[in-house]
Amino acid sequence: MTAPILFFVFAIVALAAALGMLLSKNPVSSALWLILNLFCVAGLFLTLNAEFIAVIQILVYAGAIMVLFVFVIMLLNLSDLPDLKKVEWRRIVAFTMGMGLLSMLTFISANALNLAPNPPSLAIAAENGSVSNLGKVMFTQYAMPLEVIGILLLAATIGAVVIAKRKPV
C-alpha cells in the first residue's frame, strides 16, 4: 500500500507499547504505554489513507477515553497494587501457538476456497478515506445507525452517572 518504513516503525512501536502495557506494574505507566500504542495505531491509519479515522482515533481514544482511565486511576488512589498473577508460561505459549495455528488454518482455507478479496484500482483506494466521502456515506446510507449510536452514548452517559453515584444511606 504505502511507505514500508512508516509501517514498520509504527508497527514495532505499537507492539512494544502493547508489551509495555502488559508488563508494567504501575497502572499509570500502563495507561501511558496504551496512549503511545493508540498514537501508533493512528499513524497506521494514516498509512492506510484513512485520515478521518486517524484524527478520530487521537481525539476519542487518546483524548477522551484515556483521560477517563487516568482520572479514575487517580481517583481510586490505588495503594496496594495487585500485580500479575503467577504467570504460567506454558499456558501463554499454548495460547499464542493456538492463535497462530488458527489464523494460519483460516488463511489457508480462505485461500483454498478463493475467499480472498480482489483489490480495486489505487485511485479508488486513495479517494476512499477522505472526510467528504465518509461523511456522505455516514449521513445517507448509515444515518439510522448514527442516530442509534447517539442514543447509546446518551444511555451510557446516564448509566455511568447513575452507577458511580454515591448510594443514599
Add this chain to the structure above:
Amino acid sequence: MEITLNWYLTLSALLFTMGVLGFLFRRNAIIMLMCVELMLNSVNITLVAFSQYLGDVSGQILVFFVMSVAAAEAAVGLALIIAIFRDKLTVDVTKINLFKY
C-alpha cells in the same frame, strides 16, 4: 518492498493476542479494561485495512461505530469499577466475588 494487506492483518492479530493475554493474566480491573480497548483497536486496524483493500467506505464507518461503543463501554466499565471500589476497597478481580454464595 510492498506492504500488503497481510502485514496489517498479522500486526492486528499480534495486538489482539496481547490484549487477550493481558485480559487473562492481569488482576487489576482497570488494566483489564485497557486490554479490552487494545483488542478493539486491533480489530479497527483490520477493518480499516480491509476497507482500503476493497475500496469500500463501509469498513471505516464501522470503525467509527466501534469507537463510539468503546467510549460508552469505557465510561460504564469505569463507573462500575468505582462503585465496586467504594464497596470492597480493591480493584483486584480475584478479591471481588459478588456472585459467590
